[in-house]
Amino acid sequence: MLWGWKQRGAAWLWVSELLFLSCTESSSLLRWSSPRIVSFPQGEKQFQFDTHENHVLLYHEEGTPTVFVGAANKLYIYDFETSTSHTEPFDIVEGEMNCGQENYLTLLREYEDKLLICGTNDCNPACWYWVNGAKERRLSAQGLAPYELDLNFIVLVDGSEIYSTIKKHRYGKGRYRFRRIEGAVKLYSSFTLMNNPQFVKGAILKQDEPHNERIYLFFREDNPEWPRNPTAPRTVSRVAQLCKSDNGGPGSISASMWTTFLKATLLCADNVTDRHFDNLQDLFIVESPIWSETKVYGVFSNEWNYSAVCVYTVDSITKIFQTSPFKGYNGEIPTVRPGQCLEGNKATPTASFSVADSYPEMSEKVKQHAVFYSKHFYHQIGVHQVQVADEETYSVLYLSTDRGTIHKVVLLPKGAMNILEIQPFRSSATIKSMTLDNARNELFVASGDEVVQLPMDMCGAYKDNCESCVLARDPHCGWIDGTCASVYDHDQYGNRKLLQALTHDVPSDICSSAHYSNTEGKDTIPHDIPLLPQARYYLNCSAKSHHADYTWFHNDQNVTHCSSGHHHCIHFIKNMTDDLYGNYFCISQEGWFREILMTENLVKPTPETMLFRSSLPTDWAIKASLSSWLNLLNMVLVVLIIW
Structure with missing residues (x-):
């Protein structure tokens, strides 16, 4: 993996050549994808917190420039357009409990046209509304915030209804329920339906008929087959469904219970070896006007913390719940199938509820093969749909790593390609929260020290020549009028389209048209090095692509060759002699694309140069000597990194 970092302004971009896996090969085989190493994306903005925050919760309303960041005892509000900020204190309010903790804000959600803010409040959960720049205390907070800082919960808001998995009592039983805590009929799920769940996300998805609208819960839970079967994974990923129209059952016990809860195993598999990535880390839902075509993008990990992305349709998930046998149940299926949504205020029949409550798991699994693999560990995912110059739409994934970086991955017709890695913060930090604004085409990322706004069209990251721009294969960018431009700037180009090559096999003559003002042939200006x-000296050519070969030439003679995959291509001169002076240049060769990356002209010092050096102060000579040793040390470190 090629690493490097560059600075512009006050922030940093970590650049690298990234991995992608062909969907037709085993996940153990890795290929280098992106042909470019990029510079800092112009347009990034930062907002620095007052202090380092151990807990950060990011909320952003799509289409606005404002972010809300919940922390301990405070709420940060920042407007990236006006660069105005406000910090609102949320100190602990008095209550019956006192456990010596902070008021960690754990819920920021729009509710009834207000921003609902809830926090732990020193083990006595409390909520407020944020209205017209001021906070108002809300009377009830039960089920809206945990008693202590614990982010293993789901809270869903749908109109005037609120659903939650948060325990209602601090010292209640350890198992989780799913509740409707605000709405016409308050319901709760049985303790036996989920086995030590680790919640990932929840969603309420519309369907053609209102009574068929479903609530989906995505979580991991302990595998009941382990340790009875030691080869089985310890945890399994699940998707559960409940009917939003569920009104409970007819009996005295079932009247207040969810009667339509069913769950199925969610599998993400290698398409060649069929090895499974069992641990769901995060997911992102892209809704479609046609409900059945709504897509769920899930990022999973395996026992080695390698990652894979699988894509499911809501239709495929729904069919499993509608057709699969019930695991462990051998009796007759009731007339009203367990889990079926009923019209009106009808209650689920007792027979249907009994099967669903006792045998909630489906025998069949919701399985898909991965569209992308990586040896990195991803823990968050965002998906952006981009309509490109030819009016086709491509999916771009933003995947946050455990090293504080973000991978930008594009799903191309013949397989995914990892085109960019960004370090969004000024120094290395853990990404605590990430959200996308698909209306403004922006990405918001928060660490414990700051929140940043990133443009999705980072076209300034690519060099201003046609080949570099199109070989990047970035759906957001294309070549026109001598620059790598954004697809969102199409209005200024009239009817002309940007030149793009969103394919793995880019034709060699793609930049030959004069219409696109190709700038091929701009050579690097050589520097005279006396x-x-x-003397000892080394020439270092930093690789721009792991898919390219690199060669150092001396006066047109090949002196050092580096095959693809090297971090740096180094030519070391141990002892400078007369025949070693002259012009050196490094060339990268990637398929048909050949580029001069740097040149240096090594010259023998003139008497005037020597006289100038001898007249310099002693401290300059000491600094020069130190610089020489640092240069040598740097070379040694580079060699160690490579090998």
Whole structure:
């Protein structure tokens, strides 16, 4: 993996050549994808917190420039357009309990046209509304915030209804329920339906008929087959469904219970070896006007913390719940199938509820093969749909790693390609929260020290020549009028389309048209480097692509060749002699694309140069000597990194 970092302004971008896996090969085989190493994306903005925050919760309303960041005892509000900020204190309010903790804000959600803010409040959960720049205390907070800082919960808001998995009592039983805590009929699920769940996300998805609208819960839970079967995974990923129209059952016990809860195993598999990635880490839902075509993008990990992304349709999930046998149940299926949504205020029949409550798991699994693999560990995912110059739409994934970086991955017709890695913060930090604004085409990322706004069209990251721009294969960018431009700037180009190559096999003559103002042939200007005889020196050519070969030439003679995959291509001169002076240049060769990356002209010092050096102060000579040693040390470190 090629690493490097560059600075512009006050922030940093970590650049690398990234991995992608062909969907036709085993996940153990890795290929280098992106042909470019990029510079800092212009347009990034940062907002620095007052202090380092151990807990950060990011909320952003799509289409606005404002972010809300919940922390301990405070709420940060920042407007990226006006660069105005406000910090609102949320100190602990008095209550019956006192456990010596902070008021960690754990819920920021729009509710009834207000921003609902809830926090732990020193083990006595409390809520407020944020209205017209001021906070108002809300009377009830039960089920809206945990008693202590614990982010293993789901809270769903749908109109005037609120659903939650948060325990209602601090010292209640350890198992989780799913509740409707605000709405016409308050319901709760049985303790036996989920086995030590680790919640990932919940969603309420519309369907053609209102009574068929369903609530989906995505979570991991302990595998009941382990340790009875030691080869089985310890945890399994699940998707559960409940009917939003569920009104409970007819009996005295079932009247207040969810009667339509069913769950199925969610599988993400290698398409060649069929090895499974069992641990769901995060997911992102892209809704479609046609409900059955709504897509669920899930990022999973395996026992080695490698990652894979699988894509499911809501239709495929729904069919499993509608057709699969019930695991462990051998009796007759009731007339009203367990889990079926009923019209009106009808109650689920007792027979249907009994099967669903005792045998909630489906025998068949919701299985898909991965569209992308990586040896990195991803823990968050965002998906952006981009309509490109030819009016086709491509999915772009933003995947946050455990090293504080973000991978930008594009799903191409013949397989995914990882085109960019960004370090969004000024120094290395853990990504605590990430959200996308698909209306403004922006990405918001928060660490414990700051929140940043990133443009999705980072076209300034690519060099201003046609080949570099199109070989990047970035759906957001294309070549026109001598620049790598954004697809969102199409209005200024009239009817002309940006030149793009969103395919793995880019034709060699793609930049030959004069219409696109190709800038091929801009050579790097050589620098004269005076070196004394018998001096040591090394020339370093930083790789721009792991898919390219690199060669150092001396006066048109090949002196050092580096195959693809090297971090740096180094030519080391141990002892400078007369025949080693002259022009050196490094060339990268990637398929048909050949590029001069740098040149240096090593020259023998003139008497005037020597006289100038001898007249310099002693401290300059000491600094020069130190610089020489640092240069040598740097070379040694580079060699160690490579090998």
